[in-house]
Amino acid sequence: xGTRVSQFLAVILTxxxxxxxxxxxxxxxxxxxxxxxxxxVVQQIYRGWAWxxxxxxxxxxxxxxxxxxxxxxxxxxxxxxAASLLIAATLLIFFTWTYPANQETGNWTSVTRDxxxxxxxxxxxxxxxxxxxxxxxxxxxxxxxxxxxxxxxAMQAGTSKTSGSTARHA
Numbered sequence: 001x002g003t004r005v006s007q008f009l010a011v012i013l014t015x016x017x018x019x020x021x022x023x024x025x026x027x028x029x030x031x032x033x034x035x036x037x038x039x040x041v042v043q044q045i046y047r048g049w050a051w052x053x054x055x056x057x058x059x060x061x062x063x064x065x066x067x068x069x070x071x072x073x074x075x076x077x078x079x080x081x082a083a084s085l086l087i088a089a090t091l092l093i094f095f096t097w098t099y100p101a102n103q104e105t106g107n108w109t110s111v112t113r114d115x116x117x118x119x120x121x122x123x124x125x126x127x128x129x130x131x132x133x134x135x136x137x138x139x140x141x142x143x144x145x146x147x148x149x150x151x152x153x154a155m156q157a158g159t160s161k162t163s164g165s166t167a168r169h170a
Contacts, residue, residue, distance in 0.1 A: 003069040007080070007144040010066045013059035014083060014133070014140045020052050021090075021133045024126035032123050036111060039119060043108035060087045063140055070143065079143035086136035090129040097125035 031042060063084035070076035101118040102108070112118065 003066065003076075004147065006062065006066040006069050007076075007140075007147060010059065010062040010080065010083065011137075011140045011144050013055060013062045014087065014137045016055050017052075017059045017087065018130075018133045018137050020049060021126065021130035024123075025130035028123050028127055032120070036115065040108050040111065047107070056087060056091065059136075060084050060091075063087065063136070063143075066140075066143060070147075073146075075146045076143045079139045079146065083136040083139035083143065086132050086139065090132050090136075093125050093129055093132070097121050098129075101125075
């Protein structure tokens with residue numbers, strides 16, 4: 001029961017983490033070629049999005065918890081662990097490329113000489129993170145769907161109810 005709840009939370013939190021990443025990815029084709037002034041104006045819509053970091057961190061822990069609860073079921077374990085590690089990788093990308101661009105531009109309130117380079121760095125780091133979180137979501141869903149596969153051997157080795165009676169399977 002705990003594994004199912006953990007996996008459910010992992011899938012939901014990973015899906016929620018995918019939403020802002022998907023929004024960044026969908027906006028990229030329009031934003032990447034914007035002139036300076038409109039770009040800096042548009043960037044202000046992301047004020048307050050830092051709180052979404054909570055979702056990312058909880059998605060990492062939810063997928064990791066699912067992996068630990070499924071450690072005796074290799075497929076579930078590895079898919080959940082992969083989801084956790086992939087989401088953690090997005091933080092590494094964020095703090096390597098996105099955050100420095102935010103800092104150098106004062107969260108896109110101050111134009112720097114290399115703002116166009118920083119824009120590309122910011123936009124493409126978000127695009128890469130969207131792809132990574134999508135793969136993490138697939139891993140998390142795959143782990144949840146493989147739960148029934150993990151239970152099959154236990155059901156076949158044990159008993160099953162047939163027409164109100166209990167029969168042993170060989």
